[in-house]
Amino acid sequence: MPVGDPDPESSAGSGAGGSPVRYENVSKQYPGSDAFAVHDLSLEIPAGEICVLVGPSGCGKTTAMRMANRTVEMTSGDILIGERSVRDGDPAKLRREIGYVIQQIGLFPHRTIAENIGTVPSLLGWDKGRIRERVSTLLELISLGPEFADRYPGQLSGGQQQRVGVARALAVDPPVMLMDEPFGAIDPINRSRLQNEFLRLQAEIRKTVLFVTHDVDEAIKMGDRIAVMKKGGELAQFATPTELLMEPADQFVEDFVGADRALKRLALIRVKNVHLWKAPVARAGDPTVPVRAAVESAEVPHAVMVDAENRPLGWLSARDLSGDVVPEVPDSAAEPLLDGEITLRDGLASLLASGSRYAVVTDGRGRLDGVLSIEIISEFLSSEEGSQVSIPAVDRAGI
Amino acid sequence: MPASDLFLLAEVSEDFFRDRSGGGCIRENRLFCPGWVADNADRYVDPTLQHIVLVVSAVVAGFLIAFSLAVLAHRHRWLSSPFLAATGVLYTIPSISFFFLLLPITGRGAVTAIIALTAFTLQIIFRNMVTGLRNVPGEVTEAARGIGLTRKQLLWQVEIPLAMPEIIAGLRIATVSTVALATLAVFANGGGLGTEIVVGSNITFKTGIIVAGSIAVLMAILFDALLLLAGRMLAPWTRAAG
Numbered sequence: 001m002p003v004g005d006p007d008p009e010s011s012a013g014s015g016a017g018g019s020p021v022r023y024e025n026v027s028k029q030y031p032g033s034d035a036f037a038v039h040d041l042s043l044e045i046p047a048g049e050i051c052v053l054v055g056p057s058g059c060g061k062t063t064a065m066r067m068a069n070r071t072v073e074m075t076s077g078d079i080l081i082g083e084r085s086v087r088d089g090d091p092a093k094l095r096r097e098i099g100y101v102i103q104q105i106g107l108f109p110h111r112t113i114a115e116n117i118g119t120v121p122s123l124l125g126w127d128k129g130r131i132r133e134r135v136s137t138l139l140e141l142i143s144l145g146p147e148f149a150d151r152y153p154g155q156l157s158g159g160q161q162q163r164v165g166v167a168r169a170l171a172v173d174p175p176v177m178l179m180d181e182p183f184g185a186i187d188p189i190n191r192s193r194l195q196n197e198f199l200r201l202q203a204e205i206r207k208t209v210l211f212v213t214h215d216v217d218e219a220i221k222m223g224d225r226i227a228v229m230k231k232g233g234e235l236a237q238f239a240t241p242t243e244l245l246m247e248p249a250d251q252f253v254e255d256f257v258g259a260d261r262a263l264k265r266l267a268l269i270r271v272k273n274v275h276l277w278k279a280p281v282a283r284a285g286d287p288t289v290p291v292r293a294a295v296e297s298a299e300v301p302h303a304v305m306v307d308a309e310n311r312p313l314g315w316l317s318a319r320d321l322s323g324d325v326v327p328e329v330p331d332s333a334a335e336p337l338l339d340g341e342i343t344l345r346d347g348l349a350s351l352l353a354s355g356s357r358y359a360v361v362t363d364g365r366g367r368l369d370g371v372l373s374i375e376i377i378s379e380f381l382s383s384e385e386g387s388q389v390s391i392p393a394v395d396r397a398g399i
Numbered sequence: 400m401p402a403s404d405l406f407l408l409a410e411v412s413e414d415f416f417r418d419r420s421g422g423g424c425i426r427e428n429r430l431f432c433p434g435w436v437a438d439n440a441d442r443y444v445d446p447t448l449q450h451i452v453l454v455v456s457a458v459v460a461g462f463l464i465a466f467s468l469a470v471l472a473h474r475h476r477w478l479s480s481p482f483l484a485a486t487g488v489l490y491t492i493p494s495i496s497f498f499f500l501l502l503p504i505t506g507r508g509a510v511t512a513i514i515a516l517t518a519f520t521l522q523i524i525f526r527n528m529v530t531g532l533r534n535v536p537g538e539v540t541e542a543a544r545g546i547g548l549t550r551k552q553l554l555w556q557v558e559i560p561l562a563m564p565e566i567i568a569g570l571r572i573a574t575v576s577t578v579a580l581a582t583l584a585v586f587a588n589g590g591g592l593g594t595e596i597v598v599g600s601n602i603t604f605k606t607g608i609i610v611a612g613s614i615a616v617l618m619a620i621l622f623d624a625l626l627l628l629a630g631r632m633l634a635p636w637t638r639a640a641g
Contacts, residue, residue: 071545096547106542110560110636120546152636168546178545 018047018208019082019175021068026077028063028233037063038233041077045225047175048206052223054213056256060233065178065210069098081176096120099169099177099207103184105161107153113139113164114149120171138167141201159190166198170205179211183218195221216257220245220264228253242268262381263345271347271361272340274380276370279304279358284328288321295321300358300371305330310367312337312360334360340369348377432606439607442595447614449509449590453581454622456513458574461520465569468521469528470554479529486522494519494580498587512589516580520573527569531562564637567630571623578619582611592618 023043029036038060045051053061066072068079070091079086086094107116117138118131126134136146142163153161162182169177182198183191195218202209213219219226220241228236228244230252237249245261245268248254258264280294280303291303303316305326314330336350336359351359351374363369424432465486472479492500497515505511535558543557559566585593595611631638 069545071541092547092549094547095545100542100545102538102542102545104536104538104541106536106538106540106545108539108543108557108561109536110557110563110634119548123547123552152639154636155639165542 017175017206018049020047020080021045021051021176021208021210022080023064024078024080026064026067026079027075028060028067028072029075036060036233038067038074041229041233041235043227043235043238045208045210047208049224050202050209050211050222052211052213052219052226053229054216054219054223054226054256055229055236056231057214059229059231061212061214061227061229062180064229064233065180065212068176068210069095069100069178071095096123096172097174097176099174099179101162101165101169101177101179101182103181105153105158105165105185107161107164107168109153112150112152113144113156116153116164117167117171119168124172134171138170141170142167143197158186159194162186162194163197166201170207173205175208177207177209179209181213182211184213184215198222217264217267220267228256230256263348265381266345266348266377267343269344269380270340271338271342271344271372272363272369274344274372274376276361277358277373277376279360279371281306281310281368282316282326283308284326286326288323288326291316291326292321300373302358304334304360304368304371306368312362312368315360336360337362338372340364344377344380347372348374351377428604430605431609435606436610443592443610443614446590446592446594446611447618450578450581450592450615450618453509453512453516453584453589453591454574454577454618457516457577457581458520458570460513460517461573461577462524462570464517465521465524466528466566469525469532472525472529473532473554473558482525483522483529486525489518490522492518494583495586498583501587507588509584509587509589511587512581512584512591515587516577516584519580520577523573523576524566524569527565527572528562531565531569532558534565535561560634563634564630567626567633571626571630574622574626575619578615578622582615 021043022045023041026038026041027036028038041064043051053064055061063072067074068081068086070086081098108119111119114132114135117135118126121131121134135149139146139148144160144163144167148156148160148164153164156164162185165182169179183194186194199222211219211222213222223241225238225240226244227238228249230236236256237244237253239247239249242265244253244257245265248257248261254261277299279300280291280298282288282291282303282305284305295301295303303321305313305316305320307313312334314334315332316326317331320327320331336354336356338347338350338359338361340361340363347359347361351357351372357374359372361369361372424434468478468482468486472482494515497518498511501511501514505514539557539561540553543553548556581589581591582593582596584591585597592611592615596608598607
């Protein structure tokens with residue numbers, strides 16, 4: 001793989017994809033200590049996947065990650081990127097071929113955004129024109145306008161700085177990225193946005209990512225695979241998010257994943273992918289008699305009024321249906337209104353927040369898709385389907 | 400050596416009292432005689448130039464030495480305390496004693512003065528630079544290392560540029576105090592504005608002292624402003640942030 005040599009013609013600027021990463025019996029002991037920081041860790045991370053290292057503080061997850069770029073040197077074992085051991089060669093050279101993002105971001109305050117992003121390319125001796133081109137591609141990739149190029153990090157918000165941190169890590173299109181709690185210092189709203197942005201980006205660039213977090217929810221959201229670690233640097237379980245939630249390997253993982261792991265499974269599937277209920281549908285001017293009859297026998301005891309394009313306008317109340325024809329304006333608005341793309345977990349949250357038993361679900365073009373109810377969610381959790389969600393139920397490209 | 404030897408330059412020429420303005424300012428022994436200044440402006444040119452040479456040589460030499468010491472102390476933390484102690488001792492030696500100590504080695508003259516003045520700048524420049532290097536945020540050095548900067552690149556491309564505001568601050572203090580201290584170079588026969596102050600101090604006539612002193616003050620302000628400007632140019636991000 002031509003590391004540091006991305007195709008300049010590519011619109012995303014990143015066609016290289018990832019390399020597999022293999023940990024082979026990796027251990028770390030710090031001098032003067034008998035205890036292991038990381039003990040006999042073996043992981044196999046396929047190319048292009050996000051592997052999340054998660055665990056309580058002091059479990060060695062950051063140490064485990066940092067041995068991959070030798071900012072921490074392993075005591076024994078080996079780490080292979082592609083077919084090459086990280087032990088071969090000069091650590092500084094190795095690090096230029098591995099993207100690195102840390103929680104505190106660590107942008108260079110004395111350099112402009114463009115210079116920050118261009119750090120590794122200029123270390124590798126790229127010519128100025130090529131660097132400029134690459135920087136503008138990356139700014140576009142992280143949705144920052146070209147006017148940001150000449151600003152200093154101190155002039156950017158935390159979220160913008162973290163995006164620049166990611167762009168700097170991607171500058172030479174490395175096959176592997178290390179991300180150490182990259183969104184840990186960002187407020188919850190922006191964190192969720194950055195997570196989604198990164199997943200969207202990842203769908204495009206397909207890097208092999210080692211991602212460290214202490215937050216199980218983040219691990220489930222971000223990970224294709226999750227390595228749960230426990231004190232002493234032991235690997236407790238290495239599994240997909242679903243396996244982790246359905247079959248925790250031991251009591252530690254079960255406790256760590258949390259008593260609400262059933263609920264967490266809801267984050268793995270989209271509303272549009274469960275079996276939604278059908279509500280009787282009516283348009284303005286329709287005769288009410290058949291609608292009333294349909295309401296009697298339907299799964300959802302309320303009719304939904306839609307427009308000519310089948311877009312929901314509101315719920316029809318008994319009063320709306322008491323006349324001969326359906327009125328122009330329904331009694332209550334079509335709320336809560338959910339986009340079928342959101343996760344079941346967010347759908348449940350909306351239902352609970354609105355105090356309603358039913359929510360109208362629309363497809364990508366805003367047309368009525370069905371109705372989500374609390375019962376659907378509880379059935380999903382107890383059903384075979386719920387326990388066998390295959391990953392990735394939430395296909396990451398479209399979040 | 401008798402102290403009077405140090406005042407060799409303090410011989411007052413007849414010429415000194417020439418007062419072509421004819422205003423009787425000198426006769427009346429006023430505090431400041433502008434007419435005399437107008438007539439005697441040329442006598443300050445050489446001392447001023449000498450003074451600039453003294454200050455610039457001392458600060459440049461001091462900067463080069465302190466810079467190297469600070470880089471060493473940054474790489475090897477244990478060196479920091481002994482360096483601080485050594486430069487501290489140099490800083491506390493009274494300047495006149497310093498000239499005496501150097502006389503047998505370097506003799507009388509500008510070199511002796513510059514060596515002493517250089518020694519005085521070390522402490523301030525060294526301490527500021529070490530502080531500046533230490534204040535570089537840990538996450539910045541961690542990120543720099545993590546994306547593949549070598550130790551040398553880290554120092555020259557990240558740590559020193561980020562320490563620049565503190566380095567310049569140290570240089571400014573050192574320069575201003577050297578402008579003042581350099582007036583004592585006259586006691587080592589090193590020239591400078593001190594010659595005019597010593598000449599003036601042997602008599603009751605004050606104008607000469609005031610002129611020489613004012614030139615020194617102006618020089619200090621000018622150097623300070625130049626360094627301030629240089630600092631802004633070398634650290635543009637400090638003003639852009641926020």
